[in-house]
Amino acid sequence: MCGRYANTKSGEELGRYFEADEVDAVAMPPSWNIAPTQQVPIVVDRLPKDDPEGVPSRFVTSARWSLVPRFAKELVSKYPTFNARSETVAEKASFKSSLVRSRAILPADGYYEWHTVEGADGKPIKTPHWIHDPVEGELAFAGLYSWWRPPVAEGAAPGPWMLTATMLTRAAHGPAASIHDRAPVMLPRETWDDWLDPTIEGDEALVEMIVSESDQVLERLQLHAVAPLRGDGPELIRPLG
Template sequence: MCGRYANTKSGEELGAYFEADEVDAVAMPPSWNIAPTQQVPIVVDRVPKDDPDGMPSRLVTAARWSLVPRWATELASKYPTFNARSETVTEKATFKNAVVRSRAILPADGYYEWHTVDGPSGKPVKTPHWITDPVEGELAFAGLYSWWRPPVAEGAEPEPWVLTATMLTRAAHGPAASIHDRAPVMLLREAWDTWIDPTVEGDAALVDMVVAESETVLERLELHAVAPLRGDGPHLIEPV
């Protein structure tokens, strides 16, 4: 799983890196300690509303990190939806519709994972690690998105739509497997276009493809132990 990560790049920087056509005018402050339900940057491709056969355009925008399907009656979920297991994502009601045409990239400088061992007293001791890609310097997590708003009562004004997102996870591989058994699915640059293209109908085969390709990124990751995550700032990624 991945429950904490960092993004310190502005929307404009992400737009240039991911070759976006547009960057939404939304606040994307740098954070070294992004947590579920917070706003995070995402990259999506969209088909023009007035031209369904037109070329998709790429947008950098912000979404709530924890996907809420359109049919849900509440924004808060009884179970975590900030991660979606790649092995079952096409089967789970919460995620399967988004796989078809609502796929996204969640950009990150890096992410955190905790290594758990038994301490001297027998209680588990968890040590956070900072994990990055030394080749690209940027991670592109395979994600999904969904628009949601509360059900509209008769005679009431509808509330605004909320954009929500999740990231796919897989069995860990490479250096990060030494500390945890799960890892985010990380897209190769060559896979960006296909993954977020809304004209490509997503299915289990597409998910399996990006999962398999992600091993290239997983094999080159670097990691080091860091202090317990408290607050926010660049000090959180300093090695201990």
């Protein structure tokens, strides 16, 4: 799983990196300690509203990190939805409709994972590690998005729509597998277009393809232990010692 990550690039910087056609005006302050339910930058491809047969355009905007499907009655679910397992995403009710046409990239400088060992007293000792790509310097997590708004009571005005998102996870591979058995699905550049394209119907085969292609990113990751995550600043990713 992935429950903490960092993004320090502005919307404009992400727009240039992901070759976006448009960047939302929503401010995206840098953060080295992004947690579920916070607003995060996402990259999506969308069709023109007045021409569903037109050419998709790429858009950088922000979303709430924890996907809420349209059928949900409440914003907060008793089940966590900030991650979606790639092995079951095509069948889970919360995610399967988004997989078809509403796929996204969640950009990241890197992410954190905790290595757990048993201490002398038998209690678990968890050490956070910072994991990043030294080649690209940027990670593109495969994600899904969903628009949601609360049910409207009779006679009441409807509330605003909220954009929500999740990231896919997979069995860990490469260096990150030494500290945890799960990892985000990280897209190499050549898979971005197929994953984001809303004219391509997302299914289990598409997920299997991006999981396989993500091996090349996982194999080149680097990691080091860091201090317990408190606050928010560049000191969080400094190596211990």
